[in-house]
Amino acid sequence: MERLSSGYDIAMTASAPTPRTGAAFLLAQLGAHAAGLFAERIAGLDLTPAQAGLLRMLATNPGRSQRELAGDLGMPPSRFVPFADELEERGLIERRRNPSDRRIYALHLTGKGEKLLAELAQVGMNHEQQICESLSPEEHGQLLELLRRIADQQGLHPDVHPGYRRLHPKPKPAHDTP
């Protein structure tokens, strides 16, 4: 347990630290934890993580077609339709016809959607603070750099979250350690 500086290969093959204490497991565990906590927070805004993801995508890259967006979110077009319907009915997003190709809808954020996105950003900052509460500012920066490096090398899209594929997640709080 007390071997952080020894060689990488040796540290792993020395039997004791089985997968469950490795970085990959911790990432999966903490990732699910953070995602669940975030889902609880934005439930106060009547949003699911996937909905929040779409709002962010539309802010960054407006006017894209439903099929493109569905593809990035990892859901089939048939599921995207009612998904977008609800946000449109709530006046958060807008479908605009493309005059040059009338098959396509260009999706945009409404003013109301932009306002909600601003609230979402605030919630996100509180969330970040809660997750990183045990780190000093320096360590927080270190973690950010390491995570970004991995995400970059693993080819992850900056906006897209593989977890959005599930529409209604919601892990419950973990229980205490005995």
Added chain:
Amino acid sequence: MERLSSGYDIAMTASAPTPRTGAAFLLAQLGAHAAGLFAERIAGLDLTPAQAGLLRMLATNPGRSQRELAGDLGMPPSRFVPFADELEERGLIERRRNPSDRRIYALHLTGKGEKLLAELAQVGMNHEQQICESLSPEEHGQLLELLRRIADQQGLHPDVHPGYRRLHPKPKPAHDTP
């Protein structure tokens, strides 16, 4: 349950990190990525992540009841039964009656289950290497320490993975308070 520190709230506002580039988002994104990759790997052993999780739990802590295990895995007892059935039919785990309380089944790993667990450990090491490929041994150790600190402070059980529970909708209140 001791708080290690508090009051590091400035780090967020310093640079431009909108939610999608923060550590919490990266953790959720990378966690889903790593979990998916791991699921693909162990599919070669005909195992799902939750099944692998149960095998590990039984190795660490044998003889527990189904209800306890179901609780840790985050699934209702009704779902745990067919879940354990399959592993028992495959000869990986064993149900033993408790003579003092005949209602309870004590679950144990079989020899075959232990062998599979060893293969699983090998797969886990390859997985770890793939995820952390872009890090030096020193950085890998740094990351491990930071992640362990967060997981500890957030009260996560060393063995349990919140992602094992595939919970569902039911909008919950949950407002901000940090």
Added chain:
DNA sequence: TATTGTTATACTCTATAACTATA
């Protein structure tokens, strides 16, 4: 009466495939 394991049932989420309207 309470608890463990189990079964039964109803409900939700999801993917696949058909349909329409444009091209």
Added chain:
DNA sequence: TATAGTTATAGAGTATAACAATA
């Protein structure tokens, strides 16, 4: 014929509630 959006439907996954055996 091919593509964007939409609708319909059937299947998988899930939770809830009821059940029998044991305490």
